[in-house]
Amino acid sequence: MQLSSPPLFKQGTPAFIKLAACLLVSLALMVIDYQYKALGDVRSIASYLLTPLQSVMLLPRSAIQGTYDYLTSKGSLEVQNEALVKRVAELTLLANQSESLMSENAQLRQLIGIKDQSRFKILISQILYSPSNPLSQRVVIDRGASDGIKESQGVSDHQGIIGQVVRVLENRSEVALLDDRDMVIPVQVSRNGTRGALYGNGRGRPLELRHMAALNDLQVGDVLMTSGIDGVYPPGFPVATIEKIDRDIDKNFARIHCTPVGGVNRFRHVMILFYDSGFGAKPAPPENNKPANNKSNSLYRGKS
Structure with missing residues (x-):
């Protein structure tokens, strides 16, 4: 099918004439719209x-x-x-x-x-890790024999006593904490001076002040301090507070549970106490020329 041209552009009249006519019409409409606004309504519609x-x-x-x-x-x-x-x-x-x-x-x-x-030497040390032993409560610190550390030295933090050195290597030492089953520390009640021995009971269990009479003048909240009679810990360091007292009057016996004052298993830095109970005095010579019994002053009951 052949398409035909639109009627406006059919042959007969020249194309440029038709184009010119369209242009003239467009210009005329533009002029009329500009001058008279005649196409406004048409545009709106x-x-x-x-x-x-x-x-x-x-x-x-x-x-x-x-x-x-x-x-x-x-x-x-x-x-x-x-x-x-x-x-x-x-x-x-x-x-x-x-x-x-x-x-x-x-x-x-x-x-x-x-x-x-302090009146004695203190060495600050960092806790490295805790040995994976469920039967004991110990930590390993970054000080050893090369730093002058010896067994049975007390260990503390800024709050109170936390344990005791039980094994010494060249650059490491092992510290038994207060709640270790083999730990025992001689203490003294700060309020009235009553002396006793504080024992560890194992992980997660309270400390126990043992061998105390039921009628002793002890109260919940009393602070237990180191007595210094063992020669390991300097006197006057806080150790624990009395948390609970179960008195058995019939047996004249008291079961006393205590809470450590120091940050056991909390802080990363501790103090190793270089305490000399004799304050530098030389020991007296043994009588009858017998060799002195060189036993440790430590009350730690375990084997190092």
Whole structure:
């Protein structure tokens, strides 16, 4: 089928004449519209009639644009959310580390203060790890024989006594904590001077002040201090507080449970106490030229 030209451009009249006529008509309409605003109503009606058609024609474009914006926004939000989660985790870690460092710094300041005030040598040490032995409560510190550490030396933190050195290597030492089953420390009640022996009962169990009469003047909340009679611990260091007293009047017996004052299993730094109960005095020579009995002053009951 052969297509024919529109009537306006049919053969007969030259094409440039028809084009010129169209241009003149267009210019005339433009001038009339500009001078007299004659086509304003026509334009308004045409715009009103064509608006629904324009909206329908724009629906595919709007749908594509909306889908693209949604997917872009969702992807961007997921990336931002992932970055924020990582940042929150980093800030939380830094905050926890900062809090730990502040606590450790405060403890070290207190240890240094005690070191400056003490009348005997104190060596600050760091806890390295705790041996995996469920039957004992011990820790390993980073000081040993090369630092002058010896067995039976007392170990403390800035709050109170926490244990005793029981094994010494060249650059390491093993410390038995207060709640170790083989630990026993001679103590004295700070309120009235009553003496006794404080025993460890194992992991997770309270300390026990044993061999005390039921009618002894002891109260819940009394502070137990080192008595110094064993020659291992300097006198006057806090050890524990009385938490519970069960008195058996018929048997003249009291079961006394205590809580450690020191930060057992809490702090990373401790003090090793170089205490000399004789304050440098030479021991008296043995009588009848018999060799002196060189037994340790420690009350630790376990084998090193």
